[in-house]
Amino acid sequence: MIKRIITSRVDRLKKGFPVVVVTGPRQSGKTTLINKLFPDYHYFNLENPETLGIVENDPAGFINMNTHKIIIDEVQRVPQLLSYIQAVVDEQHILGNFILSDSENLLLSEKINQSLAGRAAYVNLLPLSVEELKNHGDSATNVYKQIFTGFYPAIYDKDVTPIDYYDQYIATYVERDLKQISNITNLSLFRKFLALLAGRIGQLVNLSSLANDVGVAVNTIENWISILEASYLVFRLQPYYENYGKRYIKSAKIYFTDTGLACRLLGLTSAQEVSKHYLVGGLFENFIIVELKKYILNHSKSANLYFYRDSNGNEVDLLIDGGITQIPVEIKSGATFSTEFLKGLEYWKKLKIDKPQSKQALAGFVIYNGSNTHKTENYELLNWNNLNSILELIQ
Numbered sequence: 487m488i489k490r491i492i493t494s495r496v497d498r499l500k501k502g503f504p505v506v507v508v509t510g511p512r513q514s515g516k517t518t519l520i521n522k523l524f525p526d527y528h529y530f531n532l533e534n535p536e537t538l539g540i541v542e543n544d545p546a547g548f549i550n551m552n553t554h555k556i557i558i559d560e561v562q563r564v565p566q567l568l569s570y571i572q573a574v575v576d577e578q579h580i581l582g583n584f585i586l587s588d589s590e591n592l593l594l595s596e597k598i599n600q601s602l603a604g605r606a607a608y609v610n611l612l613p614l615s616v617e618e619l620k621n622h623g624d625s626a627t628n629v630y631k632q633i634f635t636g637f638y639p640a641i642y643d644k645d646v647t648p649i650d651y652y653d654q655y656i657a658t659y660v661e662r663d664l665k666q667i668s669n670i671t672n673l674s675l676f677r678k679f680l681a682l683l684a685g686r687i688g689q690l691v692n693l694s695s696l697a698n699d700v701g702v703a704v705n706t707i708e709n710w711i712s713i714l715e716a717s718y719l720v721f722r723l724q725p726y727y728e729n730y731g732k733r734y735i736k737s738a739k740i741y742f743t744d745t746g747l748a749c750r751l752l753g754l755t756s757a758q759e760v761s762k763h764y765l766v767g768g769l770f771e772n773f774i775i776v777e778l779k780k781y782i783l784n785h786s787k788s789a790n791l792y793f794y795r796d797s798n799g800n801e802v803d804l805l806i807d808g809g810i811t812q813i814p815v816e817i818k819s820g821a822t823f824s825t826e827f828l829k830g831l832e833y834w835k836k837l838k839i840d841k842p843q844s845k846q847a848l849a850g851f852v853i854y855n856g857s858n859t860h861k862t863e864n865y866e867l868l869n870w871n872n873l874n875s876i877l878e879l880i881q
Contacts, residue, residue, distance in 0.1 A: 488622045488642060490519055491784040492611055497523065499607040500582030504575040507561075507602075508587045510611035511718035511743055512659040515639045516587045517559055519611060524585055527555040532563035546570050555583060562588040568601040575605050589663070590716055612718070613637035613744050615780040616871070629855055629870050630766075631757040633773050636746015652750035656680075663717065670710075675700060679710055683720070683740065684751035688768035690737040690795075691722065711740070718743055723775065726792035726805050739793060741772045748772065770819035774853050774870060775804060781877055789880050794834065802830040808881035814850040815876070821856040823867060828852065831865055851876050 496519070500506050508516045521529060530552070532538045541548045541564050549570040561567060571584055586606075614637040619625035624642050626632040635641060635648050638655070660680070670676050679700045686696070691711070697704045714720040722738035742748040748769065754760055760769060775791065782789055789808045795801040806813040814834045818827050831850035850865045853873065860867040866875055 487518065487522070488614060488618055488624065488639060490515060490611070491615070491618055492609060493519065493523065495784070495786050496520075496609055499609065500585075502581065503605065503607040504579065504581055505571065505584045505586060505602055505606035506582065507606050507608045508585070508611055509608060509718070510589065511613070512589050512663065513638050513640060513655065514611050514613045514718075516589075516611050518639070520557055520559075520585050520587060524555070524557060527557045527585060528552055529557045529559070531559040533560050538563055541567065549574060553578065553583075554580070557585045557587075559587050560589060561586045562590040572601045572605065575602075589718070610718075610783050612776070612780050612783060614639055614642065615784060616777055617781070617784075625871070627871070628757060629770065629773070630760040633745040633769050634749050634754060634757040634760045636744045636749070638744060638746065641746070648746050649750065649755060652747055655747065656750065660717075660719065675702060676710065679707070680751050681753070683711070683714075684742065684748045685765065686740055687742060687748060687765060688739055688771045691740050692737070719747070721779075723791060723793055723804075726794050726807065741775055743776060745769055745773050745776070767819045770855065770870075771803060771817045774815075774817045777873070778804070778806065778876075778880070782880060785880075787880050800830070800833045802834050806876075806880060808879075811848050811879075811881070813848050813876065813879055816850065816852045818852065818854045820854055823852075823854065823856055823858060823860070827854065828865060835864065848879060 496506060496508065508520055510516050517531070530537055530541070532541060545564060545567050549567065553574050558567065571586075575584065616625055616632070619637075619642070622642075626635065636652070638651065640646060641648060641651050679696070679702070682696060682699050686692075693704045693707050693711075697707045700707065711720065711722075715722070720740055720742050722740055724738050725736060749760060752763070752765065754763060760766060763769070779791060781787070782791075789806050792805045792807055793801070793803060794805055794814075802814045803817045804815040806815065814831050816827055816830050818824075820827075828850075831852070834850065849863065852865055852867045853870055853876075854867065855870060856867075857869055858867065859869060859872075861875075868875060
C-alpha cells in the first residue's frame with residue numbers, strides 16, 4: 487500500500503473534532519485510508535446492500551446501537567443519518583468518534599452544514615500524487631506515461647492496465663453513479679458529453695457551444711458539469727481579476743481530477759498517443775495544476791489557484807494566490823525552452839508594476855517537459871518532475 491501524505495492531517499483533525507469527513511472521488515483510496523488509521527473502529531459500508539437496507543429502515547436505531555468509534559463509508563447513501571449523528575455528538579462530546587466518507591460532495595454539503603456545523607472537519611482525498619508515487623518508488627520518468635497511467639491507487643496496487651481500469655471505472659462508477667444521482671435517461675448522449683468535455687481540457691467553459699455539440703439544452707450541460715464536480719471528477723479553475731483598467735475574462739476553465747480518466751475519455755491507448763495528441767498541451771497543463779492542487783490539500787496549505795486572461799488575449803496559465811503574495815506560473819509541454827514561454831510572466835510583472843498597491847507578486851515559474859533548469863531574478867525554469875522550488879513557496 488502506498489502511504490498517503492494526508493494521513494497526518496486526518497490524525498490531527500480527529501483530535502479536535504467529533505466528526506471527520508473524508509471526501510473525494512470514487513476509488514481515490516478513502517476506505518483504505520480510514521480503515522488503516524482507525525483499525526479498532528466499527529466499520530459500516532453503505533455500499534453493502536444488506537447494511538444499506540438496515541440503515542435506511544431504521545437510521546435512529548442504527549445510530550443508537552453504534553455510538554462509539556464508528557466508520558460509516560459512503561454516508562451520502564443515507565444523508566438523514568447526519569441528524570442522528572449530530573444528536574449523539576452533542577450528547578457525548580467525544581473527539582474523533584465518527585469517521586465518515588462520501589463521494590458526492592454537493593449532495594451532502596447543505597445537510598452537513600446544517601447538521602454538523604462546528605462539529606465536523608473535512609479532508610479531500612484525491613488520487614495519488616507524484617510526490618506519493620516517488621516516496622513509494624513508483625513514479626514514471628516519462629511525463630506522457632504518467633499522464634496516460636493516471637493516479638488511481640488500484641492501478642499501482644493491482645495487476646491492471648490503465649485501459650482496463652478506466653473502462654471499468656467509467657462503466658461502474660461514472661455512468662452508474664451519475665445516472666442514479668441525476669436521473670440521466672439518455673446514456674449515449676451523456677457518454678458523448680463526457681468525451682467532448684475531455685476535449686475541452688484547459689479551455690474556457692462555453693456551455694452553449696458544448697450544448698450544441700452534444701445536442702441538449704444549456705441547463706442540462708450545466709447540470710451535468712455540476713454533477714461531475716460534485717463527484718470530484720472535474721473542477722473549474724476560476725479566473726483571477728483585479729481592477730487593472732482592462733476587461734477580464736469571467737468564464738472558468740475545465741480540468742479533470744485525473745488525467746488517466748481524461749485520456750481514456752479521449753480514446754487514447756498509449757503514452758505515445760498522448761505525446762502526439764492535439765490536446766497534449768492541455769493534458770500537460772491539467773497534470774501540473776492537479777499536482778499543485780494535491781499538494782495544497784495534502785499539506786494543509788491555504789493557497790488558492792486561478793488563471794488570468796484579459797479580453798486582449800494576455801494570459802497567465804496559473805496564479806497561486808497565497809493571500810498576501812501571488813506566484814505566476816506558465817505551464818508548457820514543450821521540451822525545449824523558448825523565450826515565448828515568458829510572455830505571460832512578463833505581462834503579469836508589468837501589470838504589477840503599474841498597480842503597486844495590489845498583492846505582492848513573487849518571481850514567476852515556467853514548468854516544462856525539458857531537463858534543463860535555470861533561475862534568474864524574474865523567473866525560474868523547472869522540469870515537471872522536480873517542483874520543489876515552487877512547492878516551498880506555497881502558503
